[in-house]
Amino acid sequence: MLDVVDPLVNYCVVDYKKKALPIMNDLMSRRKMPIIVGGTNYYIESLLWQILVEDPEASGNTMRHDDGHFVDREKRECENEADDNNKGKIIAQSSEVPLNKHERVNTYTCHKKMKFDDSIETNEALHKRLLKVDPERARRLHPNNRRKVIRSLEVFENHGTTLSDILRAQRNAGGSGLGGPLRFPNSLILWLRCDQKVLDERLDKRVDDMLHAGLVQELLDFHERYNKQWIERNSSPDYTKGIFQSIGFKEFHNYLILPEDERNSEKGQALLKQGIEDLKLVTRRYARRQQRWTMNRFIRRADRQVPPVYELNCTNIDEWNAKVLKLAIEIVDANLRGEKPEQRSLTENIENEKCTDSSNEEANWCEICEKVLIGELQWREHKNGAKHKKMTEKKKILIAAALDQTTIPPIF
Known part of the structure; x- marks a missing residue:
């Protein structure tokens, strides 16, 4: 995305959704199948489910998502629903449609940052404030979850209603505690999976390939251009926002802040080696979190409209055509014909269904x-x-x- 978004511009799931949906709608208008390739499951989720809605009282200048990110935006474009002939013919399909008054409760907008989002108030003070206005939400958030506590307070301040009421309305509109209903009931998900040991080896090799392709120099250049201002102010970069939260920056922080003449020293090389090992470790951990996310939010849901999820085994790359490509084509072809694929979906009779989340856990x-x-x-x-x-x-x-x-x- 470096050729799409400037590294220092805050870019969140709302921006992605706003960019992706018009492209998908254009494809559908030409009777072509949108295929969303991930990547970040959280962003894919924003396309699959109706989790963002225009504020009924606003002009549509700002939108926000449940993660607490904000984005200024132009007035919402009207995106027409695909015709009936296209339904059932889309992988991870999504489209915005005009909303009636009953659907408008599924999401919300915020028009300004709250004055308390300035690191002055303590986590405990913010949580006590939330406890007064939205006790139901406060009981479900840890006091140290500062971002979500602040986001919940912002919703109440800007809308005069609590986030708990909004989430309840989403569930009543056919959604779940995770958001609104599916945009299209005939979407499908193809999930590529492989043996964990093989996956770990591939991830380590990918890091090695990135290093050979110039990762360290890229980090140094970026540090010189964007990160040095933090060091000059004798403060650490904020690795919780924007591109700085991406895997790869904070792992090399101690190496990047070294003076140039120390980077080739024994200490510098030790820090570089540690950064590489940390990068591999967090990458493997992130892959595991992605798998848990998919299982818990896309598959093991007893309370959510979920499209069929088909597993494709890519452990042995030599068998790619037979075990991945061929099966994927068969699944999509059956879907296009309105038939049920021979391969069983993971969402059929799933055991250990999950229906707990931040909306109902206390x-x-x-x-x-x-x-x-x-x-x-x-x-x-x-x-x-x-x-x-x-x-x-x-x-x-x-x-x-x-x-x-x-x-x-x-x-x-």
């Missing part, structure tokens, strides 16, 4: 550890964990000792 307070745990899973794992049990035993000993000290001695 916070639990552990008095022993003085810690907030979000959701029943975290709560169970915490209570059964060694640290909690150790703290429990420690407090029992302290309480027993305190009781011994306060016992009144007998008088003889």
Whole structure:
């Protein structure tokens, strides 16, 4: 995307959706099949499901997403729904359509940044503020989840309604706690998967290929052009925003800030080697998170409209034509004919369905550890964990000792 977006411009899922949907609509108007190739599942999700809607009271100058990002935008273009002949013929298909008054509740817009989004108020203070205006939402957010707490406060300030009410309206409109309903019921997802060990080896090799292609010099050039201002102010770059949050920058931070004459020293080479190892590690972890995301949000959902998801095994590249390309063509052809493919979808009779998320999980307070745990899973794992049990035993000993000290001695 370096030829599409300037590295320092905030570019979020809303911008992507705004760019992608007109292209998809143009393809559909010419009876061609849009194929969305990922990539970032979060962005694909914004195309598959109706999770963004124009504010009913605004002119449409600003839109936002549940992740808390904002984007100034022109007045929303009217995008027509594809004709009936195109339905059922689109992979990961998406299109914006004019919304009636019942559909407008599915998302919302915000017109300004709140004055408290300036790092002045503490996380605890912000969470207490949210507890007053939207206690339901506050119970489902950890106080340290600053971005989502602020986003929830912004929604209330700019709309006079709570995010909890908006999410409830989404579910009532046919969606789930994750957002609104599917844009088109006949979309389908092809999920390429391979053996985890093979995937890890491929990811490591990809990092090596990036290094051979000049990754380190690219990072140095970018640091010199965009990142040096942070160093001059004696502060660290904000690796939570924009391109700086991308995998590859923070892993090499300690190497990048070295003076040029120290980069080839023993210390510099050690930091470079550590950055490479960290990059490989976080890349492998990210791949695992992507797989969990797909499973939990696209497949194991009991409360969400989900298109069929077909698994294609790409472990052995030598068998690509037979196990990936041929099967993919057969699945798409069957879909185009309105028939059910021979291969079984992963969404059929999926076991261990998941219907919990941030919209219905609540916070639990552990008095022993003085810690907030979000959701029943975290709560169970915490209570059964060694640290909690150790703290429990420690407090029992302290309480027993305190009781011994306060016992009144007998008088003889």
